[in-house]
Amino acid sequence: MNKQMTGIGASSKRREDVRFLTGKGQYTDDINRHGQLYAHFVRSEVAHGKITKLDASAAAAAPGVAHVFTSKDFEGVGGVPCGWLITDKNGEPMKEPKHPILAEGKVRHVGDPIAVVVAETLAQARDAAELIDLEIEELPAVIDMREALKGGVAVHDEAPDNLCYDWEFVAENKAAVDEAIARAAHVTTLELVNNRLVANPMEPRCAIGEYDRAGDQHTLYTTSQNPHVIRLLMGAFVLGIPEHKLRVVAPDVGGGFGTKIYHYAEEAFVTFAAKKLNKPVKWTASRSEAFMSDAQGRDHVTKVELALDADNNFTALRCLTHANMGAYLSTFAPCIPTWLHGTLLAGNYRTPLIFTNVKAVFTNTVPVDAYRGAGRPEATYQLERVIDKAARELGVSPIALRKQNFIKPDQFPYQTPVAVVYDTGDYDATMDKVVEMADLAGFDARKAEAKSRGKLRGLGFAHYIEACGIAPSSLVGALGARAGLYEAATVRVNPTGSVSVFTGSHSHGQGHETTFAQVVSDMLGIPEDQIDIVHGDTNRVPFGMGTYGSRSLAVGGSAIVKSVEKIVSKARKIAAHLLEASEADITFEDGQFKVAGTDRAKAFGEIALAAYVPHQYPIEEIEPGLEETSFYDPKNFTYPSGGYACEVEVDPETGVVKVCAFHAADDFGNLVNPMIVEGQIHGGVAQGIGQAMLEHCTFDADGQPQAGSYMDYAMPRAADMPMVNIDSSCVTPCTHNPLGVKGCGEAGAIGSPPAFVNAVIDALAERGVTHIDMPLTPQAVWKAIHGASAVAAE
Amino acid sequence: MASVSMTVNGKAVSGEVEGRTLLVEFLREGLELTGTHVGCDTSQCGACVVHVNGESVKACSVLAVAVDGADIRTIEGMAAPDGTLSVLQQAFQDHHGLQCGFCTPGMVMSAADLLQKNADPSEQEVREWLEGNICRCTGYHNIVKAILAAAATLRGEKIAAE
Structure with a gap:
C-alpha cells in the first residue's frame, strides 16, 4: 500500500467516516419536515390484472387521512420517462408504453402501485389502506421471456408479442460471422443464464416532497445517485416543473449500485402530493417494497458460440440474447443489453468478427435496469465461460488460450469490431500477475490434499474488460441517449x-x-x-x-x-x-x-x-x-481490465461450495486513493460471488416473487466471503483524461462471477460437469454432480 | 398510548408510545436518534442493532414498552463525550470498514458486544458473529479486519503496520 501521506496516491482515511461512525450521517429517512404527512402505497398483489373496482371513500374518511390518491389525480400528468431510445434492426423505434405514476386500469407486476394513502402518521395511512375497496380481475401472466414472445398474453397492448426491440449489432457482420462459424475448425457453444438480481443497497429508497407556496418552489429530498438527472426527468417529463422551481436534494445515500439512478414514480408522487396538500409528504420503502419496486438487474438468457481456427485463434463470436425488461422501461433499461453489452463482446481479445442479436422482452415482473456493471458483467460472463469451455474441449490451458488471443500492448489504440476503441491496456501483465498470486504451481498439491479429505478443489480464471467513464455526449446521443453525459x-x-x-x-x-x-x-x-x-x-x-x-x-x-x-x-x-x-x-x-x-x-x-x-x-x-x-465531456470511455482467480472446494456429498481464495489483479490506470480502490474491489467481488453462488430473484408461473425479503433472497453474509487478495500494480494510465484514471467501481462484480463458476466447473470436470447456471447453490451443484437420475430418485 | 421511561446513552428519557411502537421507532422518531437505521422488515439486516442492558439487540424486533426501565446504548453513545472515537469506531475508520455507512451503526454495536464477550475472536468467529448484520458495500473484508484490529488494541497488543 502506498505510504504517501497526502494528495494523489495516498490512502487518506475517509473524512466522511466520522459522521457515519457516530450516528450523525443524514440519510433521507433521517429528515423530517415540519407538519409532514406520510404516504403509504397500495400495490398490486397480482402480476397481471384489470382493476374492476377501486373505491377509496372509506379510507379517505379514516382518522388522520388527508387524501387517497389514485390515477384519477394524475390525469394530464406524464408517465415515468425512459432515458434511452433503442432503434431496432428494422429501423423502428423500440416499443415504449406509458409507465404511469399510479396504475391506470391495469396492473402489470406484483408491486405495481395502485393508490396512495396520505395521512398524519404512517400507522394511520397503513390502517386506512386496509379500507380501500379494491377488486382486480386477474389475467394470465407472462414470466418466461421465450413464452412471452409467443404472444397471446400481452403486458402492453402496444406490444402484442411483448417484444420491446429486436436489435442486431454489428448488423453488417451477420453474414460473415455465420460463414466463419460454419467453416471453423472448432466451435464451442454454451447456453447460459445471467440470473436476475436485486441490488439491495442497505438503505431503502425514501422520498420527501415539499412545496413553498410563497415562491412556487418544489423541493424533493430523495435517495438518488444523480439529483440533477431526477430534476431533469421529473421536472421536464412528468410534472412540468421548470428547473428554477425545483430543487432536488440527495443527502447521505446508503448505497446505490445502479438502482438509485432511476427516476421512480414515488419521487414524482411526493412532489406532486406536497403541492396538492400544501404539506410535506414523506415516503420510505420497506424492504419488502424495495423487492417489488426497485429496478432489478441482469436477467439475460444467452446462446454464445465461439469459433476457432486450427491454431486456436478466435475467428468469430455470435451471441443471441433475450433480455428481460420487466413490465415497464426503467430509465436506462434499453441501453443495458445493447450499447453497454454488445460493445464489450470483444473482451480482451482480437476476435475479428462479432455479431449479436438482442431481443428485449416485456414480462409481468419488476422492471430491470442497470445493476453494478450493467451489461458488461453479462458480456464478460458469456465470453469468459465460453473461452474456458473451449479450452477444456480443445485440451489446452485456459490461461494460454486467453493469452494467445489477447490484444497485445503494442496494438493500442485498438479498434474492436464492435465500435469501441480501447485506448490502453496490458492484459498479459494482469493475467500473469493473477496467475502468480493464485500460486498455480502449487494448485495440484492443494487439489490432492483436498481429495484426501473427500473434497473437489478447483481453480478458475477470468479476464475482464469494461467500459467506464460514461461517456462522450455526441457518441451516446447518436446511440439513443436522451441526455449528455x-x-x-x-x-x-x-x-x-x-x-x-x-x-x-x-x-x-x-x-x-x-x-x-x-x-x-x-x-x-x-x-x-x-x-x-x-x-x-x-x-x-x-x-x-x-x-x-x-x-x-x-x-x-x-x-x-x-x-x-x-x-x-x-x-x-x-x-x-x-x-x-x-x-x-x-x-x-x-x-x-x-x-x-x-x-x-x-x-x-x-x-x-x-x-x-x-x-x-x-x-x-x-x-x-x-x-x-x-x-x-469525455473523449472516450475508459477501459479498466484485469485478471481474476478463484479457488474453491466443493463437497460432493452436499453440493456446498466454499470459496478458499480470491485474487484480483486490476489495471485501473492511476490511483488516487488505493485504500478506497481496494474497498471497491472487495465490495464488487462480494456482489459477484453473491450472484454466482447465492442470489436469485425468481418469480413463479403466476408472477409471484419467490424471493421477496431477506428471508428468501440470499444476501452474502460475512461467513460466505473470503478475504480478497488484491494487486493494482499493473498500470496503463488512461490516455485521454487528465488524471489518467479508469474507474474501479464495477470491476469486482464483473470479473468475479466467471472466475467463480470456472473454478467450480474446474473442480467438477472429473465428474463430467461442463456448465451450471448461476447461482451455484448447493442444490444446483449437487444436481449437476449426481445427474438427472439421482434427482429423479430423490 | 403508554408511557415509557428508559436510560439512553446515560440520559434518562421518557415518552408516550403506542403499544405497537418499536424500540427503533421510539429512538428514531421519538428521541431523534437517527443513527440507528432500519434496513429491512424481517429482522435480518442488523442495521438497527443497539445495546439493551449491555446486550446487542435488534431494535426493530423489540417493542418500546417491552424495554421500559432498560439501559439502552445506541451508536450516538459510543464515542467519548469530547467526540473521541472508541477503539472500535477508530478501527473502522483506520481499516476502511465502511463505505455508504448505512449498516455501520449496527455493525459497530454488534461488534462491540462480540468484543465484550470474546476478547480474542478468530477471523471465523467474527464472521459467524456477523451472521445477523448485512453489508452490501465492503464484502466484509475490512469490517472483519477492523474488528480483529480493535480486539488486539483492546487487549493491549500492537498490530504490525501492513
Missing part, C-alpha cells in the same frame, strides 16, 4: 484560501469527499482539510449527471481538474501582478507562486485574499474573485 464542477476559493468544490458526481459510499479533496490538495498544495466537497443538492451544485458506470473520478474528477487549472491560471496572473514579474516567470509549486530563480513568493492564500480584496490588483485585466466552473 459530461460532468460539471465549480471550484470556489474562499477569501482566506480554503476551497469549496461543488461536484455533480454523487457519493453514496465511494468516498468522493476524501478522494476529490486529495486531487485538489495535490494540485493546489494546500492541506486536504482546507477543502470541502459539496454534492447532492441541485441548488448548490451548478449541474451534474451523477454517479454510475464508474464515472465519478474519470469524468467528475476531470471537471474538477479543469476548474482547478483555471483557478491556478488566474491566480498566476494575480501573483505576477503582486510580485511585479512577468506571468511567464511565475512558477507554482507546493502552494507557492514564485518568481523563477528568486526567493520572491506569494502563498496561495495570499493570492486568494488579493482576489477578494483587490486593492492592489490587475483590475483592468481580470475580475476580482477566484471561482471557476467547468463542464468536462
